[in-house]
Amino acid sequence: VDLVVAKYAPLPSASLGRLVSMVASSATPQWREQRNAALRRARERLPQVDVDGTRWFWPAGDNPTSRRYRKDDVLDDELRLLAPFDPIVWDRDRFERFWGWAYRFEAYTPAPKRVRGYYALPMLWRGQVIGWANVASKAAGLEVKTGFVSGRAPRDPTFRPALQAEHERMARFLGGR
Incomplete structure (x- = not known):
């Protein structure tokens, strides 16, 4: 889940769920059974914020207000x-x-x-x-x-x-x- 979030962040909650489902459906049967638990854990531990009624997630340790995301730097x-x-x-x-x-x-x-x-x-x-x-x-x-x-x-x-x-x-x- 962390790799998916790192690649696609910032992710709206619905997109996080879709991506985790896509990974789970192509993974081993054991992972498929763990999909809901993995998604729940991710939603509990990942940094998040609500913007205009949508919850957004980004990687742990990443700061969306950091210099990395400033227009003049990228x-x-x-x-x-x-x-x-x-x-x-x-x-x-x-x-x-x-x-x-x-x-x-x-x-x-x-x-x-x-x-x-x-x-x-x-x-x-x-x-x-x-x-x-x-x-x-x-x-x-x-x-x-x-x-x-x-x-x-x-x-x-x-x-x-x-x-x-x-x-x-x-x-x-x-x-x-």
Whole structure:
């Protein structure tokens, strides 16, 4: 349980329960039988706080108000495209609470009903998820289509180079296209 919390914190109570259930369902039968007891113990001993009616958990010994989490210490100008199952993204309710917009994985949604695209990758820049990109590998190279929560790309002069650098990283990842 501690490893799960360390990886995904801060975790709303419902998400902690879901993750512990996922671990238990894939573990040995003995662990499955201990799921409720392990979850109860975790909820008793892990640091927690209620925010707007939701109880949040984080790892023992971690302090959410520490310097580690200050914006000026963790932000840089790099842009990252996040996989739909990245720890930042996988919990859709938590994602919406943090970033203020709903992300949905739409690969299995019929094309006419898609809002952001077949395989939209959330776009993380300067500590905010500001939009998404759909990346397709074509014969001529990568085809990248972006969308932004605000309706337009940031005007900051460092944004375009950061986006281009991430396109290049993605091209290398996909085999140099």
